[in-house]
Amino acid sequence: MNTDDHNSSHLTFNPELLQQLEYDIEVIESDNVASQQARKLVISPEYRMNTVQFRRDKDTLLTIPIADVVEILSVSDISGRFGRERNSVIRLAFYTERSIIFDVKNKKFVNVIEQQIKLLKDAERNQSLQKAILTTIYPQLCNRCLENILTFEFRSIGKVCLSCFEKEYGRMLLQTEANKEHEVIYTYYGGHKDHNLSKKSRSKRALPGNMYLTENYFIFAKEDEDFAKRWEIVIPLKSVLSNWSLEEEARRSYVEWEGTSIGNFAFGSSFIRTQNKIVRIGVPYVDNDGNFQEPEFIFTSPISARVWAAELYKHVAKAKTTISEEGLVFGNRSDIKNNNAIIQTTANCFNCGREFEIYNLVVCHHCVTSFCDICIGNHSTKAKFGIYTKYLGGHKLYPKSVDTWVYFYSDRIEIPMIHLRVPYTTMSNIENADEKNITAKRLFLVGMLAFGWKKKDVYTIIEYLDGFNQKQVLVFDFREHIQDAQQMIYDRMLASHFARDKLLEGAALEDNATKTQKSVGSHVSELPEINKPRHNDNDNDDPLHILKIRFAKGEISKEEYEEMRKLLE
Ligand SMILES: [Zn+2]
Ligand SMILES: [Zn+2]
Ligand SMILES: [Zn+2]
Numbered sequence: 200m201n202t203d204d205h206n207s208s209h210l211t212f213n214p215e216l217l218q219q220l221e222y223d224i225e226v227i228e229s230d231n232v233a234s235q236q237a238r239k240l241v242i243s244p245e246y247r248m249n250t251v252q253f254r255r256d257k258d259t260l261l262t263i264p265i266a267d268v269v270e271i272l273s274v275s276d277i278s279g280r281f282g283r284e285r286n287s288v289i290r291l292a293f294y295t296e297r298s299i300i301f302d303v304k305n306k307k308f309v310n311v312i313e314q315q316i317k318l319l320k321d322a323e324r325n326q327s328l329q330k331a332i333l334t335t336i337y338p339q340l341c342n343r344c345l346e347n348i349l350t351f352e353f354r355s356i357g358k359v360c361l362s363c364f365e366k367e368y369g370r371m372l373l374q375t376e377a378n379k380e381h382e383v384i385y386t387y388y389g390g391h392k393d394h395n396l397s398k399k400s401r402s403k404r405a406l407p408g409n410m411y412l413t414e415n416y417f418i419f420a421k422e423d424e425d426f427a428k429r430w431e432i433v434i435p436l437k438s439v440l441s442n443w444s445l446e447e448e449a450r451r452s453y454v455e456w457e458g459t460s461i462g463n464f465a466f467g468s469s470f471i472r473t474q475n476k477i478v479r480i481g482v483p484y485v486d487n488d489g490n491f492q493e494p495e496f497i498f499t500s501p502i503s504a505r506v507w508a509a510e511l512y513k514h515v516a517k518a519k520t521t522i523s524e525e526g527l528v529f530g531n532r533s534d535i536k537n538n539n540a541i542i543q544t545t546a547n548c549f550n551c552g553r554e555f556e557i558y559n560l561v562v563c564h565h566c567v568t569s570f571c572d573i574c575i576g577n578h579s580t581k582a583k584f585g586i587y588t589k590y591l592g593g594h595k596l597y598p599k600s601v602d603t604w605v606y607f608y609s610d611r612i613e614i615p616m617i618h619l620r621v622p623y624t625t626m627s628n629i630e631n632a633d634e635k636n637i638t639a640k641r642l643f644l645v646g647m648l649a650f651g652w653k654k655k656d657v658y659t660i661i662e663y664l665d666g667f668n669q670k671q672v673l674v675f676d677f678r679e680h681i682q683d684a685q686q687m688i689y690d691r692m693l694a695s696h697f698a699r700d701k702l703l704e705g706a707a708l709e710d711n712a713t714k715t716q717k718s719v720g721s722h723v724s725e726l727p728e729i730n731k732p733r734h735n736d737n738d739n740d741d742p743l744h745i746l747k748i749r750f751a752k753g754e755i756s757k758e759e760y761e762e763m764r765k766l767l768e
Contacts, residue, residue: 234261369414460666467512550574582606623695
């Protein structure tokens with residue numbers, strides 16, 4: 200839509216005419232008994248129907264659709280009938296009621312009322328006039344539906360409400376918050392040929408705006424008090440060019456937590472450019488005219504940049520998949536080959552390992568890791584507790600011993616000193632380690648040799664499968680915390696396996712039920728049976744039973760019991 204249309208319809212009437220719409224009156228003659236009590240005339244332009252209303256205080260006594268008004272006669276025509284004091288009389292004639300005659304208290308409005316009613320009658324037959332009238336009276340109204348309050352003011356599509364915005368661009372997924380009082384944190388960095396930036400304005404970050412990500416579009420809207428100075432960059436997601444091999448490379452470098460898969464890390468990281476601590480997101484695409492554009496946007500918050508990049512990636516992937524399914528072609532053919540052929544459309548949940556279409560996964564904003572919508576519920580960013588301990592080695596990439604904190608989370612343990620985080624679901628075994636079984640496991644522990652093996656020392660061995668399907672072993676000296684730590688890990692491991700198996704069962708059932716089901720539960724690597732730590736000699740294997748006994752013994756609190764029970768059920 201072009202803005203000239205708006206302007207031309209505005210010019211067909213004088214907006215000042217609509218400044219007042221309520222008038223004090225006295226009804227002189229009316230066929231309608233109720234309206235004889237009316238003290239107010241209200242001219243009411245509405246989206247569905249323009250009306251004239253007769254009111255007394257808050258009560259509407261008579262409503263006449265403007266379309267029904269046949270004739271409006273004012274004082275000059277009929278005043279003679281009502282004597283000299285009545286010099287401001289109006290007679291309205293209409294289809295349903297024959298007529299109503301009233302005196303306007305303030306004489307100067309007689310003309311205005313006449314003009315207003317005539318204008319609204321014209322508007323009944325002219326939709327753009329009707330729109331112009333309504334948006335003049337209610338500047339906060341959505342220009343499209345004329346029903347909702349506007350949410351956005353875009354140069355390209357005018358003032359729209361969220362619902363009309365979504366009709367145009369698809370469901371809103373993310374939007375930046377316009378915050379005029381605080382520092383504006385989202386800015387355009389250049390890169391689009393229609394909106395070139397000089398080096399100077401780049402460094403000044405002179406072009407603040409807001410960003411929107413919908414199912415189908417990425418939009419940057421340049422902010423300006425002056426509406427005429429606004430503009431938007433509207434990028435259809437299906438035209439976004441992503442170099443998917445670069446994407447994987449970027450993701451590999453992002454996997455700071457060794458041992459977890461690149462299949463659940465940092466989606467969209469190839470959109471991210473960091474320079475001098477400034478984080479930008481670059482969105483390369485081919486515009487409608489076939490031109491290559493690469494606009495970039497500055498985020499002062501690295502976390503929000505990650506969120507945006509991840510969501511952008513997911514939905515570009517979705518848009519591309521839809522394209523290849525429809526067999527549509529855009530850009531040139533080599534683009535298709537280079538981009539779509541190796542697009543990663545599925546990824547696995549960090550916790551349960553199930554595989555999903557990428558856009559069905561939730562990306563945790565803190566660790567930029569993907570989760571299924573069930574496991575994200577059990578993923579916490581706050582540790583339950585930490586134990587200061589000694590890592591003795593065992594992991595193939597980290598053979599050296601180190602003093603470190605081990606943090607216990609609801610779904611994983613983290614050992615920051617060696618950049619490890621291990622979901623309980625991937626653990627297969629936890630047991631006490633002494634010299635004998637360390638030798639039996641052929642573990643070469645540099646740390647142990649370094650500070651000397653003592654007969655009485657009991658260490659803890661945790662075995663797990665890392666994100667690259669490598670079996671790994673971790674050996675810890677939990678010292679006086681050994682009992683607590685082992686019990687915690689064992690409980691969590693048990694509960695997580697149980698929950699995970701239930702999820703997999705469910706997925707398998709769904710797979711059988713519907714061939715089109717997209718989650719691929721069967722791709723999860725097989726994990727060996729869990730071995731219990733040796734000091735736990737309970738012979739009942741039912742986890743719920745164990746839990747009950749431990750609660751009964753007072754080993755765990757009521758909260759812990761409830762929480763673990765929920766996991767098990
Ligand atoms: Zn609307
Ligand atoms: Zn999951
Ligand atoms: Zn996280």
